[in-house]
Amino acid sequence: MFRTNNCGELRLSNVGQRVTLAGWVQRARKMGGMTFVDIRDRYGITQLVFNQGVNAGLCDLANTLGREYVIQVVGEVAERSNKNANMETGDIEMLVLELTVLNESKTPPFTIEDNTDGGDDIRMKYRYLDLRRNTVRQNLELRHRMAFETRRYLDQLNFMEVETPILIGSTPEGARDFVVPSRMNPGEFYALPQSPQLFKQLLMVSGFDRYFQIAKCFRDEDLRADRQPEFTQIDCELSFVDQEDILEIFEGMVKHLFRFVKNIGFEDTFPRMTWEDAMKYYGSDKPDIRFGMKIVELKEAVSGHNFVVFDSVPYVGGICAAGCAGYTRKQLDELTDFVKRPQIGAKGLVYIRCEADGTFKSSVDKFYAPEDLKQIASTLNAQPGDLILILAGSKRKTQKALCELRLEIGARLGLRNKDVYAPLWVIDFPLFEYDEELGRYFAMHHPFTSPKLEDVPLLDTDPGLVRANAYDMVVNGVELGGGSIRIHNRDLQNRMFELLGFTPEKAEAQFGFLMSAFQYGAPPHGGLAFGLDRFVSLFAGLDSIRDCIAFPKNNSGRDVMMDAPSVLDQSQLDELNLIIDIKEK
Secondary structure (H helix, E strand, O other), rough: OOOOOOOOOHHHHHHOOOOEEEEEEEEEEEEOOOEEEEEEOEEEEEEEEEEOOOOOHHHHHHHOOOOOOEEEEEEEEOOOOOOOOOOOOOOOOEEEEEEEEEOOOOOOOEEEEEEEOHHHHHHHHHHHHHHOOOOHHHHHHHHHHHHHHHHHHHHHHOEEEEOOOOOEEEOOOEEEEEEEEEEOOOOOOOOOOOOHHHHHHHHHHHOEEHHHHEEEEOOEOOOOOOOOEEEEEEEEEEOOOHHHHHHHHHHHHHHHHHHHHHOOOOOOOOOOHHHHHHHHOOOOOOOOOOOOOOOOOHHHHHHHOOHHHHHHOOOOEEEEEEEHHHHHHHHHHHHHHOOOOOOOOOOOOOEEEOOOOOOEEEEEOOOOOOOHHHHHHHOOOOOOOOOOEEEEEOHHHHHHHHHHHHHHHHHOOOOOOOOOOEEEEEEEEOEEEEEEOOEEEEEOOOOOOOOOOHHOOHEEEEEOOOOEEEEEEEEOEEEEEEEEEOOOHHHHHHHHHOOOOOOHHHHHHHHHHHHHHHHHHHEEEEEEEEHHHHHEEEEEOOOOOHHHEEEOOOOOOOOOOOOOOOOOOOOHHHHOOOOOOOOOO
C-alpha cells in the first residue's frame, strides 16, 4: 500500500504505531542535526522527523527534498514535545524510518499556502497547483457536501434525477447562446443550453411529476463576480402544484442546507416581499435585509421650494444613515463620487446632517429653511446624529442608485456581516418588461411564465400591469434562485408569444415541439432553479463564484490554463464547412 493513513488523521491514540504516509512536501526545515518536513495531502499535514544521529543517510536524503516533491514515508508515530495547537495533527509527529521520493517537482510559481503570494492570473494558469491550497480545496469540499445534501433532501421527497441534453436547438431569447457546428449536418448548429427549461417542462408532460438535475448551463454574456460562461444549476420541476407548494418545498431545502452544512437553524418562515415593495424600499429585486436603512420617497416633502433639481424630476428618494452626521466633507465627497460613477449614474448627492443639538446642516440650506429640513428628517424618522442622503431623477434609475448607496453605507458601517444570513422570498414580479427603444415587451423571466390568474384580463388591456406567478429566493442581497408556475394551456401560451412579438411561424419553429406536447394532456406545473455556484460562494463567504469552481474562466471568458478558446486548424474548419471572417471592431 502507498499509505496506511492519510496526513490529517494521526492523533495521540496512534502513538507507537508503524504507519505509511504519502503526499507532497509542504516545507522542510533543518535545525542542527534534525530535519523536519511537513507532508501534506488533501486531508491535512503531518510533521516528519529525520535524525542525523540515528540515520545520517536518510537525513541527507531528506535535506534534498524540495517543495511539492511527492514522497512516501514509513515510520513510527510519536508524541511531540512542542505541540502545535494550530494543526489538527499538532500533538504528534512521525519518526521516519524509510523515505521514498515518488516524484520530484519544479519549484512552483507561487507558494501553496492559504495566504499565497500568487496573483489571480498566475493562479488560474496553474490552477492544478492552486487547487492544492487548503482554502480552495475546502470550497470544493463544501460544494460536494451541498450537492450531496441537495440530492438527499430531494430524494426523500420523491424527486427523480434526470439528465437532459447538452446539445440542443438554439432559442435566442435572453442571453446569447453558445453554438456548436454539426459536422454531419453541414451549415447547421446546436446550441448549449442556457437552462434545461424546455426539457423539464416536457418531463412534466411525460408524467415525471418531481424532477431535479444538478445541471451544467451556458450563457454567452459579459462576466462579473457572480457570472461564469458555464455554471451549475440545481434545476427542479414539479407537477400538480401551485406557488405555495413550491415555496414550502424549497424553503425546506434551503433550511436543510443551512442546518446540515452550516449548522444554522431557521425556525420561522422566511419573510415574503412583493417585487413592488422590494423596489420601493430597497431599490432592488434582490434586497439585502440584514440591515434597515430603507429608501423613503421624498418627492412630496421636498417639492415647491424652488430647488430645480428636485422640482424638475419625477422621483426623489433618500436614506437615513444612523450615527453618520459626523461624516467629514471628504467622506461626503467620496459618496458623491461613488453615486456619480457611470455604472450608477446619479448626477449628484444632497445631504442633511441631523446635528446632536437638534439643528440641521444641509448642502441645500439656500433653498430649505430649518423647519423644512426638520420636516424632511421627520419623514425619514431621522434622529439627532443621523445623516440623510438624497438622490433625484427617473424613478427606477434613482431607486437603483439609492440601492447601491445604501449597500455602500451598510458596508462602511459593518452592517453586511457575511456570518449573518437574512433569507426572503421576492414574489409578484411583473410578467413583462417594456423596451422603449425597441417598442416591444420582453418576458421578465421567460416566455413560459404564467400570469396571475386574476391578471389575465389585463393581457388585452394593459400588459405592463400583469403580475407573474414568479418567485426568487434572495439571501443577503444575492439572488440564489428563482422560478415560476408555468403556462400549461396552449391558447394562453400562444397569447404570450404574440405579446412578445413572436409570429406564429417563429413560435412554431422555436417551440413547436413544446406546443405540440401541450396537446397531449400537459399537467399544471412549475419549478425553480438555484445557482449552485452562488449558493456555495455564499456559504464560503466568497466575493466571487470563481473560487468554488474547479476550473473557472477569467473575466474575459478564457481558460488561461488550457488557453481556450483557441483557433481551429484549417482541416477542422473544412470538415465543419466553416469559413472564419473576423470583422474589425
